[in-house]
Amino acid sequence: MLREHRRQQILESAKKVFAAKGYHATGVADIIKDCGIARGTFYLYFGSKRNVFETILDAFLELLKERIPRIDETVGIEGIKKQIHDNVTGVLSAYAENPDMARILLNEAVGLDKEFDRKLWDFYKDFLGLIEDALVLGQEMGIVRPLDTRIIAASIHGSMQEVVRRVLHGRFDMDLDQVVEEILAYNIRALFVPELVEAWDRL
Template sequence: MAQGMAGKREAILRAAGKVFAERGYHATGISDIARELGAGHGTFYRYFKNKEDIARSVVSRALGQVMDALADEDPGSCESVAQYREQVRRIGHKLFDLVVAEPALCRILFYDAIAIDRAEPDLAGKAMEAAAQYTAAFIHNGQDRGFLRRDLDAHVVGLAVNGMIVTGAVRLLHAQDPGAMRDPWIRTVETLMFDGLGSR
């Protein structure tokens, strides 16, 4: 019974995610999600309080998928600068591959999470903060091992790096040739992290 309920809830979230990505959060009603799912309105209210509750759960699910994609990356594992740079490239490719494979998921995170934030203040802010802390753990490792400058705040660097990744991912959603745009973007993020902008 519990598995059946979990499966139904997951089906609702998948349908809602698809419709939110296609129509946008504000233009989507429960009836649109019900039509996509092929179920009556009453089904939703057994699992969710309202559209905002569904939307928050869709965003949480999307964030979980991002973390799952990076689950095998240990922030403290790299012991050489070559390993560290390779890890940065690997993470970049995983994230950008996720954007290409799951554009609906990414539209929800990049566009709709802000709109949903009005219904639940700090939803997007908390997500950005959690992502910054995650990235900061990798930055700390680079600083501790001398690969990155120690005089910079790892948390702020994490926010900045994430900003570059998100901007690239948003552009990737609209790129005609994602592969052509992805590699230069990842290379530029890596170069900025390790070499900065100063001329030599």
């Protein structure tokens, strides 16, 4: 399908330019120049500048969602450890593999307009919901210490997001695994009951 291919071309160009210059500083002119198409052609595939941006954002949010499956608690502590490890790695690598999209999500999509804000809050609400569910489950299983699950879910999310932001900004020259290890070590201690922390490290 040629049509689909052309659509993807535009999306790629838009992604690149939005990430590099920001939403407002990017004009439709920048996108079509990068893409080598005419102004009118752009509007043949996307209704508006806002619409391309939304498409890009939606795709990345979808991608992120897939990387965070619900935790299966029936597989024992060792299995849980592996799941958590995989989830964190999955999310972080989603960012790492799509730096442009990540930059757009973390830097450009913030404060764009009311509707985008709602979309992001909705996404994060789901994301935090999953974290909260996991925390509650952990508390029921006795492995997570007593804490306010809402505040702590936000903390976890915020700490990961900020680390990602700084890695993307190019300040950290470290590899993904090291980042995952640090984040896990940090949160394990922050969340789990003391007895488990010891055991965890021995796993």
